[in-house]
Amino acid sequence: MCGGDFENVNLKTVGGSGTWAKHCNQCGGFWFEREPTEFLSLDSINSVDVPTPNFSLKQMDLVCSNDNSLLECVERDDLPAGTRYWRCPDCEGAFYPKGQLALVTHHNHDVHGEHIAGLVSTRSRTTLAGVLVFVGATLMIATSQSQIEFNATSDQVLPSSGPNILTLLLLGITYLAGTILAVLGRKVPIVLLGWSVIIICLVGFSVIIFGP
Numbered sequence: 001m002c003g004g005d006f007e008n009v010n011l012k013t014v015g016g017s018g019t020w021a022k023h024c025n026q027c028g029g030f031w032f033e034r035e036p037t038e039f040l041s042l043d044s045i046n047s048v049d050v051p052t053p054n055f056s057l058k059q060m061d062l063v064c065s066n067d068n069s070l071l072e073c074v075e076r077d078d079l080p081a082g083t084r085y086w087r088c089p090d091c092e093g094a095f096y097p098k099g100q101l102a103l104v105t106h107h108n109h110d111v112h113g114e115h116i117a118g119l120v121s122t123r124s125r126t127t128l129a130g131v132l133v134f135v136g137a138t139l140m141i142a143t144s145q146s147q148i149e150f151n152a153t154s155d156q157v158l159p160s161s162g163p164n165i166l167t168l169l170l171l172g173i174t175y176l177a178g179t180i181l182a183v184l185g186r187k188v189p190i191v192l193l194g195w196s197v198i199i200i201c202l203v204g205f206s207v208i209i210f211g212p
């Protein structure tokens with residue numbers, strides 16, 4: 001409506017996924033093809049918008065860029081004074097004038113901070129578990145391969161040395177148990193125990209791979 005150009009900006013949600021918005025380079029407004037249903041991350045909003053209560057925002061006749069429907073003004077009593085944005089009654093599009101998207105996001109973080117912290121901690125736990133399982137699987141593969149080479153040479157020299165498949169399996173299971181404790185443990189001693197198990201297993205793996 002202001003005649004400015006839109007540029008696409010990728011905004012992150014607190015859950016770690018991304019959502020696209022169009023950002024007007026003239027009026028600083030944001031258009032979402034689909035109004036975000038997840039909370040947006042404070043960091044990604046702070047880099048593109050500054051909370052600005054605007055008491056002079058009048059009822060504007062804004063038109064949806066998808067279907068030319070007249071947008072409806074959203075004024076919620078639970079939002080801070082001076083917050084106003086627009087929503088399309090026919091598609092899921094939403095328009096936030098400059099400063100309003102940051103206002104709504106800051107408000108969401110103030111009110112739902114505890115819930116958001118829970119989401120972030122679940123995400124970091126999932127990432128940690130993924131990394132640990134990946135490291136464990138890589139070590140298992142590396143160890144079983146080094147075992148074959150080790151046995152191949154030791155067959156001629158020392159037939160009885162070298163780890164057997166049972167040792168490897170036991171080490172893998174112990175490592176997995178340590179991972180579960182470290183990731184899911186809610187008390188500090190349990191988490192420490194988990195990490196100790198992981199470190200002992202890593203030492204075990206390195207002894208098998210590189211020799212004592």
Ligand SMILES: [Zn+2]
Nearest residue numbers: 002004024027
């Ligand atoms: Zn504009």
Ligand SMILES: [Zn+2]
Nearest residue numbers: 064066088091
């Ligand atoms: Zn629409």
